[in-house]
Amino acid sequence: MRGRTNAGLVAGGALVGLVVLTAVASFFWTPHDPTLVDAAQKLREPGGGYPLGADKFGRDTFSQLMVGARTTLYVGVVAVGIAAVLGVPLGMIAGMTPRGWLSELIMRVNDLVFAFPALLLAVMFGAVYGAGTLTAMIAIGVATVPAFARVARAATLQVMVTDYVLAARAAGRRRPAIAVRHVLPNIGSMLIVQASVSFAIAILAEAALSFLGFGTRPPTPSWGRMLQESQELLFSTPRLALWPGLAIALAVLGFNLLGDGLRDYLDPKLRRIR
Amino acid sequence: MRRIGIWIAVGGLLLATAACGGGDSGGSASGTPKAQSLAVGFVAEPANLDFTSTEGAAIPQALLVNVYEGLVKLDQAGEIVPLLAEKWEVSDDRKTYTFKLRENVKFSSGAPFTADDVVFSLDRVKSDWKLKIKSQLDVVDKVEKKDDSTAVITLKQPSNGFLYSMATRLGAMFSRTGVSDLANKPVGTGPYVLGSWRRGDSIQLDANPSYWGTKPPLSSITLKYFKDATAMNNALLTGGIDVISSVQAPESLQQFADPNRFEVIEGTTNGEVVLSMNNGRPPFNDKKARQAVRHAIDHKALLDTAWAGRGGLIGSMVPPTDPWYEDRTGDYPYDPAKAKQLLGGKTYNVKMRIPNLPYAVASAQVVKSQLAQVGITAEIEPLEFPARWLDQVFTKGDYDLSIINHVEPRDMGIFADKSYYFGYDNPEFGKLLASADQGTEQEQTDDLKQAAKLLSDDAAADWLFLFPNLIVAKKGVTGLPENAISESFDFTALAKQ
Numbered sequence: 089m090r091g092r093t094n095a096g097l098v099a100g101g102a103l104v105g106l107v108v109l110t111a112v113a114s115f116f117w118t119p120h121d122p123t124l125v126d127a128a129q130k131l132r133e134p135g136g137g138y139p140l141g142a143d144k145f146g147r148d149t150f151s152q153l154m155v156g157a158r159t160t161l162y163v164g165v166v167a168v169g170i171a172a173v174l175g176v177p178l179g180m181i182a183g184m185t186p187r188g189w190l191s192e193l194i195m196r197v198n199d200l201v202f203a204f205p206a207l208l209l210a211v212m213f214g215a216v217y218g219a220g221t222l223t224a225m226i227a228i229g230v231a232t233v234p235a236f237a238r239v240a241r242a243a244t245l246q247v248m249v250t251d252y253v254l255a256a257r258a259a260g261r262r263r264p265a266i267a268v269r270h271v272l273p274n275i276g277s278m279l280i281v282q283a284s285v286s287f288a289i290a291i292l293a294e295a296a297l298s299f300l301g302f303g304t305r306p307p308t309p310s311w312g313r314m315l316q317e318s319q320e321l322l323f324s325t326p327r328l329a330l331w332p333g334l335a336i337a338l339a340v341l342g343f344n345l346l347g348d349g350l351r352d353y354l355d356p357k358l359r360r361i362r
Numbered sequence: 363m364r365r366i367g368i369w370i371a372v373g374g375l376l377l378a379t380a381a382c383g384g385g386d387s388g389g390s391a392s393g394t395p396k397a398q399s400l401a402v403g404f405v406a407e408p409a410n411l412d413f414t415s416t417e418g419a420a421i422p423q424a425l426l427v428n429v430y431e432g433l434v435k436l437d438q439a440g441e442i443v444p445l446l447a448e449k450w451e452v453s454d455d456r457k458t459y460t461f462k463l464r465e466n467v468k469f470s471s472g473a474p475f476t477a478d479d480v481v482f483s484l485d486r487v488k489s490d491w492k493l494k495i496k497s498q499l500d501v502v503d504k505v506e507k508k509d510d511s512t513a514v515i516t517l518k519q520p521s522n523g524f525l526y527s528m529a530t531r532l533g534a535m536f537s538r539t540g541v542s543d544l545a546n547k548p549v550g551t552g553p554y555v556l557g558s559w560r561r562g563d564s565i566q567l568d569a570n571p572s573y574w575g576t577k578p579p580l581s582s583i584t585l586k587y588f589k590d591a592t593a594m595n596n597a598l599l600t601g602g603i604d605v606i607s608s609v610q611a612p613e614s615l616q617q618f619a620d621p622n623r624f625e626v627i628e629g630t631t632n633g634e635v636v637l638s639m640n641n642g643r644p645p646f647n648d649k650k651a652r653q654a655v656r657h658a659i660d661h662k663a664l665l666d667t668a669w670a671g672r673g674g675l676i677g678s679m680v681p682p683t684d685p686w687y688e689d690r691t692g693d694y695p696y697d698p699a700k701a702k703q704l705l706g707g708k709t710y711n712v713k714m715r716i717p718n719l720p721y722a723v724a725s726a727q728v729v730k731s732q733l734a735q736v737g738i739t740a741e742i743e744p745l746e747f748p749a750r751w752l753d754q755v756f757t758k759g760d761y762d763l764s765i766i767n768h769v770e771p772r773d774m775g776i777f778a779d780k781s782y783y784f785g786y787d788n789p790e791f792g793k794l795l796a797s798a799d800q801g802t803e804q805e806q807t808d809d810l811k812q813a814a815k816l817l818s819d820d821a822a823a824d825w826l827f828l829f830p831n832l833i834v835a836k837k838g839v840t841g842l843p844e845n846a847i848s849e850s851f852d853f854t855a856l857a858k859q
Contacts (some may be wrong), residue, residue: 320611
């Protein structure tokens with residue numbers, strides 16, 4: 089049990105670390121300007137300063153991947169941030185007033201949003217407010233709110249019946265104080281796990297949206313758009329699709345493994361076994 | 363599990379039958395007409411079949427010349443040739459056109475085609491048509507029937523554009539008894555008639571058995587509509603269609619490189635891919651800023667990267683197939699230093715709002731990269747096409763730079779309208795166009811050459827490239843129209859060997 093838990097956590101952490109490191113490094117250095125069009129380097133084979141070759145615009149694939157990592161993380165952080173900031177308080181309110189009308193309202197609205205596909209919401213936002221990274225992030229974030237609210241509510245319900253919360257209530261502590269002092273710290277581990285999983289979903293969503301032309305605006309590098317631009321060259325230069333595809337797969341795998349690993353690591357029951 | 367097996371068997375049987383059917387028709391005895399059909403892939407499906415009231419290039423593309431015919435048509439070289447008119451005479455004052463009509467021409471409904479239908483069709487343009495382009499026939503004063511096979515058209519003033527307009531959809535001949543349901547049931551004199559229309563998928567045209575001219579070699583043609591370029595490519599690779607009418611992803615042509623299976627035809631079009639600059643607001647109300655943009659763009663590199671080097675370079679709003687074409691590509695050679703000098707060391711931030719179409723998105727990235735070299739930062743914003751782009755850029759004029767393929771034939775006149783989204787305002791240009799339309803043919807050519815030069819000198823816009831007509835066909839398909847310089851995709855000669 090112990091070995092497996094750690095392997096997933098370590099592998100996930102390493103992959104996520106790699107993505108973060110690449111993104112940070114891209115602020116300081118890339119081999120080439122990732123948006124510079126250079127007709128002389130069109131579809132250049134890998135090698136000689138272009139480790140992964142160049143695309144049909146003569147742009148360095150490696151530099152694009154590096155800056156694309158930045159876009160990916162940016163989207164993930166903001167989308168998950170929006171979802172957590174809105175979803176966690178809503179879920180906690182619902183969990184702390186389980187029989188109130190407010191709880192009922194929150195959870196039913198939640199169900200409503202949950203039933204709406206995130207991609208469709210993002211395409212709608214894009215059509216109304218103009219396609220762009222920010223609209224994509226907000227749409228993905230809003231669509232992820234129910235996931236956080238549900239996890240927060242379920243966890244809060246568990247915490248609310250523990251002895252220390254009952255003691256705090258008996259001692260006359262007010263609800264907001266209980267929420268901050270007792271509930272939030274004890275549901276934190278589950279939220280971190282949820283954040284990690286949602287991060288992976290947000291990355292996929294952004295890639296899909298950019299592929300459809302509703303995400304990051306050209307020429308800002310994005311893995312999804314790199315895939316889309318390589319589509320017409322799929323038969324002649326498949327490597328152009330391979331690298332961004334691999335990057336998306338590894339990043340998503342990394343965040344999923346990290347989420348799984350964290351869950352096992354942070355779960356008090358499993359911790360006791362260790 | 364067993365049921366699936368049965369269905370697979372049935373499917374296999376169907377395929378085998380289809381294959382046999384194909385073999386039969388291919389090998390039928392000479393003398394009997396071959397029952398052959400072809401499927402051609404297109405990108406945009408018509409909203410309905412009525413090009414008298416609905417804008418959009420897809421309707422005349424499918425129907426004009428194939429189902430509807432005019433008195434004259436444009437041939438592949440861009441010449442006006444007789445169609446339903448055997449010949450025509452122009453009076454000395456160039457205001458009266460006398461058309462001698464072909465006899466024994468029948469509409470697909472069985473009604474004979476006479477001079478009455480000419481009068482009816484052209485009067486109908488004025489009374490019933492709802493398109494902006496109908497103003498091209500405002501020059502017509504009256505249309506009269508002399509006898510059953512002679513029609514006389516009198517103009518208000520001499521016009522060089524008149525006969526050309528007659529070769530477009532404006533000159534299509536309708537039956538007096540066949541206009542009740544134009545959106546669904548076209549009635550024309552052409553070699554094909556509408557067979558069936560599966561909305562969202564395909565239109566089938568069947569050979570017209572009572573066609574007056576040479577009977578078409580095929581018994582039917584299916585126009586299949588695809589929203590996605592890759593899906594259309596795959597359909598040709600797997601045999602779902604026989605022809606791609608217009609390749610939307612030129613880099614993918616390498617898939618069709620095998621000359622034993624496919625033939626790639628590259629022709630020319632009327633489509634000028636224009637980098638439009640908003641002449642009506644800063645910074646591009648300043649001629650120097652516009653000239654700087656033209657000098658800053660390496661057009662050759664742009665065409666090579668954005669559109670796989672397919673197409674041609676032009677320097678003004680005239681394609682090489684028009685009689686007044688002059689090579690203007692040398693007017694603004696690629697010269698970033700000169701561009702910087704024209705900008706006077708200033709830097710600008712501009713909005714490049716483009717339609718979300720493949721050629722525009724690809725070109726915009728090159729333009730942005732090249733403008734950045736001279737100090738112009740362009741933010742690219744792809745807008746959904748057609749609705750949002752038409753609303754924001756075309757109608758409201760809220761843009762600094764945009765990129766769009768202006769496909770209409772002989773469309774230099776759009777620059778004369780200062781309310782058009784270019785916002786270009788030079789009275790001199792309007793005067794040249796007016797005098798060109800009324801002058802002799804030689805005067806027309808001279809005036810229009812001068813007008814094209816004026817546009818280029820003023821840098822009213824930049825012309826990125828001339829859109830190529832890229833057709834891919836299975837080997838053995840013949841009679842494809844190489845150039846897309848008229849409004850229609852001419853199926854008349856299409857055949858399969």
